[in-house]
Amino acid sequence: MQDYLQLKYRLDDPNLVSVIDDLPLWSAPFGLKLLDMVKLKKNIQVLDIGSGTGFPIIELSQRLGNTCKVYGIDPWKEAVDRIRFKIKIWKISNVEMIEGKAEKMPFENNFFDLIVSNNGINNIDDEIRVYQEVTRVSKTGCQLVITVNLQDSMKEFYTIYEKILKDIGRQEEIEKLHEHIFSKRKPLDHSKRLIHLAGFDILDIYEDKFKLQFTDGTTMFNHFLIQIGFLESWKAILKEEDLEKIFKKLEEELNIYSLRKNELSLTIPWVSIDCMKKT
Numbered sequence: 001m002q003d004y005l006q007l008k009y010r011l012d013d014p015n016l017v018s019v020i021d022d023l024p025l026w027s028a029p030f031g032l033k034l035l036d037m038v039k040l041k042k043n044i045q046v047l048d049i050g051s052g053t054g055f056p057i058i059e060l061s062q063r064l065g066n067t068c069k070v071y072g073i074d075p076w077k078e079a080v081d082r083i084r085f086k087i088k089i090w091k092i093s094n095v096e097m098i099e100g101k102a103e104k105m106p107f108e109n110n111f112f113d114l115i116v117s118n119n120g121i122n123n124i125d126d127e128i129r130v131y132q133e134v135t136r137v138s139k140t141g142c143q144l145v146i147t148v149n150l151q152d153s154m155k156e157f158y159t160i161y162e163k164i165l166k167d168i169g170r171q172e173e174i175e176k177l178h179e180h181i182f183s184k185r186k187p188l189d190h191s192k193r194l195i196h197l198a199g200f201d202i203l204d205i206y207e208d209k210f211k212l213q214f215t216d217g218t219t220m221f222n223h224f225l226i227q228i229g230f231l232e233s234w235k236a237i238l239k240e241e242d243l244e245k246i247f248k249k250l251e252e253e254l255n256i257y258s259l260r261k262n263e264l265s266l267t268i269p270w271v272s273i274d275c276m277k278k279t
Helices: 014-019 028-037 057-064 077-089 127-137 155-167 171-184 188-197 217-222 224-229 231-235 240-261
Strands: 045-049 069-074 095-099 112-118 138-149 200-214 264-277
Touching: 014 077, 028 057, 028 112, 028 138, 028 200, 028 264, 045 057, 045 127, 057 069, 057 077, 057 095, 069 077, 077 095, 112 127, 127 138, 127 188, 138 188, 155 171, 155 240, 155 264, 171 231, 188 200, 188 264, 200 217, 217 224, 217 240, 217 264, 224 231, 240 264
Parallel strands: 045 069, 045 112, 069 095, 112 138
Antiparallel strands: 138 264, 200 264
16 A cells, blocks of 8 residues: 555644645745746755745655655754654655755755755845855756845835935935845846856746735734734834834824725735756
8 A cells, every 4th residue: 555545634633733834925926936947857856945934845845756855954943843843744754954054055066956945045144155055066957946026025115114214314224224125135137147157047037026915004014924024124224212203103104005095015026037057
């Protein structure tokens, strides 16, 4: 009897329920296109850079099957532990997670046939060093598929934020705001340049966008995704003594904008890039 015919899951198992939500709101639009671009092959070594809490590495590993070995690397210990727990519950045997930084990978030269990163590389501090490592650990002909969200992400929010800072003469904070945007959301030409410097040809670029929609600014600030993923970096732009006053004004302006537009809709433009290491 095949192994999969012997597996039984209980839907009342709290461990199973806790890991069944494997398609996060933020990473799903990027990750689904990444999966479309991956060329599935047997007997290959695969790397996922910035695995987060498990999407799309767990899905990719299951699509590839047990002739392939999939490695994930991420410095976030709790997320790595979470993935390890998920693959234990799901009984997945072809994934190995490494807690570490992509700037210094514990792999041999010319090791991987496929490397993916779902909105990961662009959020690493030293992108140049990461691409140097990607070059080192990839075989000739290795496929590289990355997704990145672009510099106009949440433009509706940042436009209002910058106007408030401009109105009260906070030039230093405006510069910090621009630095923050660039540090997390690079222009497409920036990513293309680093990919070419790493020795990869770009085969295809898919551009798209989605929207994060809220009833108003108050609702947005209270949303878990915003609180865990964005709010602290928005606050860090300001001096402590200005924090409460400016955020009160920001919330008010976002609510006025939402009333005028009948919602607060934040646009997220992004790309998925399919590459191959030059022969």
